[in-house]
Amino acid sequence: MSRWYSEKKREHFYKEAKKHGYRARSAYKLKQIQKKFNIISKNDIVIDLGAAPGGWSQVAKEIIGESGKIIGVDISPIKPINGVVFIQGDITDKNTLEVVNKQLYNKKADVIISDMSPDITGNYSIDHANSMWLCENAFNFSKIILKNGGNFICKIFEGEDTVKFINSVKNDFNMVKRFSPNASRKSSSELYLIAKALKR
DSSP, X not given: OHHHHHHHHHHHHHHHHHHHTOSSTTXXXXXXXXXXXXXXXXXXXXXXXXXXXXXXHHHHHHHHOTTSEEEEEESSOOOOOTTEEEEESOTTSHHXXXXXXXXXXXXXXXXXXXXXXXXXXXXXXXXXXXXXXXXHHHHHHHHXXXXXXXXXXXXXXXXXXXXXXXXXXXXXXXXXXXXXXXXXXXXXXXEEEEEEEEOO
C-alpha cells in the first residue's frame, strides 16, 4: 500500500510540474518549504546550489519578483531560464566562488538554497557519506556568501552523521529545523534542513 501511495504521489507532483511549466517535481518541495517557513522574500538575492534542471530557480524567481536576483550554480549545464543567472561550476572550486562573488557585486546573498544530491549508488552508507559531503560544502559556502541574518536550506540524507551536522549548523543560525515536504517520496530518507538568521 505504501509503495502504491508513494508512486501515486510522485505521479501527482510530476503531472503538476508538467502542467504548470516547472522543470522538475522537486519545485513543489521548495513551494512547501516556503509556505511553512517563509525562507525567501520579495527582492531577495538567492543562490540556488545544484540548480539543474532549474525547478527550484523557477520557484524562487516567482517569489523574489523582478527586483530580486537568482544565481544558479551546478556542475551540469541547464537550459536558460528567464531572469536567472547560471554559473556552471563546482562550489568546492575557488574559481566558482569568485565568479559568484562577481555576480553579487560585493553584496551578500539573502538566501542560499541547495537541493544537491549525490549520484545514488544504492549503498546506504556511501550515499549518506556523499550527501554529508555535499551538505558540508553547501554550509561552508553559505558562511562565506550569506549576509548576516540570511537563510539557508539544504537537502540531507538521514544517517549516522546527520545530528552532528545539524548541531554544527545550529552554532551559526538562530533557528534550525528538519522538514520533510509532502512532495518527497514517503520511502525516501531525504529531509531538508531549514536554517534561518545566520549569526556573524
